[in-house]
Every structure is written in structure tokens, then in C-alpha cells.
Ligand code: AP5
């Protein structure tokens with residue numbers, strides 16, 4: 001099954017992707033995670049990506065599309081894939097269409113005014129990458145899964161988040177219509193608990 005998770009920054013794509021990848025036994029491919037790994041490793045892609053991510057802007061399509069095309073050729077994608085954060089522009093969606101058939105696009109819908117709080121309160125494990133929220137964990141500083149240190153993402157400050165939300169509205173939201181017109185869009189109310197959103201996606205994916 002080839003699935004895309006669509007949604008604004010903070011909508012819960014990463015949170016749901018971890019659970020869905022486990023349930024459907026398909027690889028979770030997050031372009032944001034790929035960029036952050038490259039930034040950590042100070043690779044040429046990481047250096048380019050950082051200059052955009054720090055400003056809350058999208059990394060140019062040609063860089064992002066090539067990374068995803070290469071990744072989809074890996075053996076583990078023969079059984080399908082779960083894309084998280086890609087495509088994010090119509091140009092990326094058109095490029096993907098040329099190399100792969102998408103079965104379902106899950107749009108996780110959360111009111112924009114709730115997203116700022118979700119993102120600025122997020123803490124991620126520096127070791128395994130799992131996301132937490134201070135509303136649920138309080139001032140806990142260690143990951144409950146692997147004991148790694150919980151940190152705040154560099155682009156999770158208020159100014160950058162506002163820019164990311166603006167970019168989402170202008171460049172990514174048009175993909176909702178794009179995939180609706182192709183008959184593969186599944187809308188899910190993301191303003192519910194993590195488990196409820198997961199149940200709702202699972203029900204609709206079958
Ligand atoms: P990326 O890493 O993809 O970030 P994003 O899209 O901004 O989304 P987030 O990761 O912030 O949110 P999420 O939807 O995964 O939410 P999460 O599950 O963590 O991209 C980062 C940057 O990389 C981009 O800005 C861009 O520069 C670049 N980039 C990436 N892909 C690109 C592309 N294709 N093209 C060009 N550039 C690209 O949840 C958020 C918080 O809410 C957490 O604290 C979580 O615990 C909490 N939460 C989750 N679900 C719920 C719930 N149901 N109820 C309450 N709280 C919840």
C-alpha cells in the first residue's frame with residue numbers, strides 16, 4: 001500500500017506515521033527526518049536544507065524530489081510506503097505521480113489556531129526521534145522508550161512556526177484539491193486524541 005500523510009505542521013503526521021508504519025508493515029519516510037539527519041551529519045544536502053528549514057521555508061523541489069525518488073527505489077519500499085511531509089508542493093506531487101502510483105492520501109485536519117501550541121510544546125527524543133508534548137509529559141527530560149534526551153527542534157520557535165504555517169497555507173494546502181480530484185483523498189479529523197485519530201485512519205484505510 002502506497003500512502004501519503006498530508007497535514008499542516010504539527011497536525012500529527014509524525015505521531016501517526018510511527019503507529020501506521022508498524023500496523024501496515026510499510027516503511028515510514030519523512031523528508032523532515034531525512035533533512036535533520038543530513039544536518040546532523042553536516043552533509044552537502046544538510047547544509048543546503050538547513051538554510052531553508054531555519055527560516056521555515058521549503059527546501060527546493062529539485063533537491064527534495066531526488067531524495068524521495070532515490071529512497072523509493074530501496075528494496076523495503078517494494079511492499080509500499082508511508083510518506084510523511086512529502087509531497088508539499090504541486091510540483092512535488094506531479095513528480096511523484098511520474099514514478100509511483102499513490103493508493104491513499106490521508107489529510108489530517110487540525111484547526112490552524114491549535115497548531116502553534118502543539119508545535120511550540122513539542123519535545124523530541126534526540127536518539128529515537130519520538131515526539132512528546134509538554135502538556136502530557138510535564139518537565140520530563142528523558143524518552144520513555146529509549147532513555148534518550150528530549151530536545152526542542154530548532155525550527156519549533158514561534159517565529160519560524162508562523163512562517164511554516166504560512167508556507168503550508170500557500171504551497172501545501174492546494175494538494176488537498178489535487179488529490180481529491182484524483183479520487184484518493186481521505187479526510188480525518190486530527191483534533192482528537194492520538195488514539196482516536198489512529199483508529200479513524202485505520203478504519204478508513206482498511
Ligand atoms: P517536517 O519535519 O515534515 O515538519 P512539519 O511538516 O512542519 O511537521 P511537523 O513535524 O512539525 O509536525 P507533524 O505533523 O509531524 O506533527 P507531530 O506528530 O510531531 O519538515 C520540517 C522542515 O523540513 C520544513 O519546514 C521544510 O523546511 C523541510 N521539508 C520537509 N519536507 C519537505 C518537502 N517535501 N519539501 C520541501 N521542504 C521540506 O505532532 C506535533 C506535536 O503535537 C507533538 O508534540 C505531538 O506530541 C503532538 N500531538 C500529535 N498528535 C496529537 C493529538 N492528536 N492531540 C494532541 N497532541 C498531539
Ligand code: MG
Nearest residue numbers: 013014015032
Ligand atoms: Mg513531523
